[in-house]
Amino acid sequence: MRLLTLRGDTPRPLALDYAAPLQRRRWPGAAALAIALAIAAALVIRYGEVQQERAALLARLDLQQAGTRAVRALPARAAGDEAKSIEVVTRQLALPWPEMIESVESAANRQVALLVLQPEPERGTLRLTAEAGTPQAMLDYVRRLGESEALAGAHLVSHQVRRESAARPIQFVAQATLRGRK
């Protein structure tokens, strides 16, 4: 409490300086300082605005580049390939798979093993790769394949004896036409 009282009674500084009139000439410096501070403040504000504009432009640029990348990801040729792939799948899905498989299985016996079944929907054919124990079994299989309800025109495309195997089986490729596809 006493300290507060003393502070409250502290006399003001004496101002009796005879050189003080000379010091008044400092006002141009003070004015220049004030102007410089104002300019500095304006520059700081402008800097903030420019930074915001720059950030916005960068964001827009990123968006544009991302859009370009998206467009580039689907070139015309790729789009065509994709369409073709879709078409192929659609055609394959449209094949009479149950009948076709039934025909192939009914033609097979213990001496013939089916390896690859490769339909070609655009040409309406079925190409298959199989292995037979004897030449006769191979020929009988192709004949039975042609007699089935779903396939016609079955014929032998190629055959080859596998000499690396001790049983020396015959690997052959046969082709038939899908009934109602041509």
Place this chain on the structure above:
Amino acid sequence: MSRLWTERIRVAFAPAALGIVRARRGAEAAEVVACDAQAGAEAWRGALDAFASAAASWLALRADVSVVLSNHFLRYALVPQDAALRGGAEELAFARHAFAKIHGERSAAWDVLLDREARGPLRVACAIDGELRRGLQACFPPGAKARLASLQPYLMAAFNRRRRQLAAPAAALLLLEPGRACLARLAHGRWTRLRNLRGEFEAPQTWTALLEREQALDGDAPEREVLVRPHEDSADPYLAMAQCVS
């Protein structure tokens, strides 16, 4: 122009000596230059010659020079505040009139300053011989690197440095110089009495007698008061006077 690397020179300007304290980049150097107090008709003539000689060697330096004027060269008065006065010019004229009433016609050649504001009913005014003031300022011609940054009474320098101690209900500031004593008395931080006396007061019995006499003349003063004596332990009064500039 930056004053960052400016040398600071503080000078105590007294009749018998100059106390010079120079400070630059943390290093401080002090010297006392003797003056011829009988050099001219005015008591300040010898000191001004010595100061002009010293200042000539500083002109090429980037220096701020602060001069503390001995109370030998100043007159003081406590001027009542008058609400009827309007503006600084009228108040200053009133202060001049106060000096004229005390000192007569010779005060016409004095340069008078009035303290800007005061808490109480009295304001401090001081007066210096105009020729001395002009002579000191002429030591720093336009274009010189050194400049006269401050020209202030010893009372102002000492009071501003110790004013917080003068906030007591009753306080006295006693400034002793060779051949002179200046005694300011305040109550609750307000000026009540100001005396600037010629004489030898360095012996304790003399300045204590001065205090007792002034206390007796100031009838409303309480018995106990805080006494502030700057530089009572200093080795050299002139250097101490120079160093009290803040």
